[in-house]
Amino acid sequence: MDCIIIDDEKMARVVLKTLCNEINSLHLVEEFPNAIEAMKFLNDNKVDLIFLDIHMPAFSGLDFIKTLKSPPKIILTTSDPQFAIEAFEYDFIVDYLLKPITATRFQKAIHKAEKFELASADPSPVVTAKTLVSKDIDNDFYINIDRRLIKIDLPSIYLVEAKGDYIKIKTEEKEYTVHSTLKKIEEKLPDALFLKVHRSYIINLKKIIDIEDNSVLIKRDVIPVSRSKRPELMKRLDLL
């Protein structure tokens, strides 16, 4: 994969260059201290992958992303995961790396990028970056509350409930109220574990205690199941 690095900090570029050199399948074409220079380069050149720092003065990584007409895969690099959340709205974001980047974590991100490439080349299954990254059961899930990012272990979520403009996320340990929609969180949750059983509820299938005609018991919550969702629920339970 031909790649470029965009980071205003030289140290970060040297670290990434060193890590790129360790991977045979990566070919570092160029590195840029700002997004403007990279944009000029991309007008005449094509790359497969961009390592992009989010937090840059004047023209941020997010501003840069918005200018891309046919974006390649992007791996975000940041010292602050808070800035990565917004970027995950984009399907071509493969992963984000928290600085200081370790070799092991870097290799994992490249592996994701390679898998993404294979998925894109195969016309039958449509696999988006979001699916690879956010729907991975092993991945942590971050929610933004009062400008703080809180990490949630995906399997610990047992219920997500829509509450107007908010959603309530219930985990084994705690409950969180987040300004978001059920649709958005549904996109991030792994299908293997979660199912939307009602227009206001997503449940973790592994946490079901019992099922009655039109409801399921999860922990102490009795959750209604839509008539239209019941067949799928029963089918999924057979698979467990």
Place this chain on the structure above:
Amino acid sequence: MQETPNLNYVNQLARGDEAIKNELITVIKTEFPEEKEDYYKSVKEQEFKKIEENVHRLKHKISILGLEKSYKIANEFEHNLREHSLEKQQDFEKILIAITNYIETI
């Protein structure tokens, strides 16, 4: 016990390659004093947005030098700056002094 800067991360990255290690150390020794100077300039001008950007850049050096507790302090300071508060400034500047002293030895 106060933590001390170290080259553990640099050594892990270089994997015994002295040329890489030297390149990384050279960048730290060049970039850190520049970033520190920018920081003090912004503090003098009381430009919160600029101070925040300076701290953000310095944070990476702090983490690269293995200063985990200091990194948390820098993070808190950066967040405070967003609220136009200088809380943690003194603690942050102690970290800068510790790094300044350390990089003279490497």
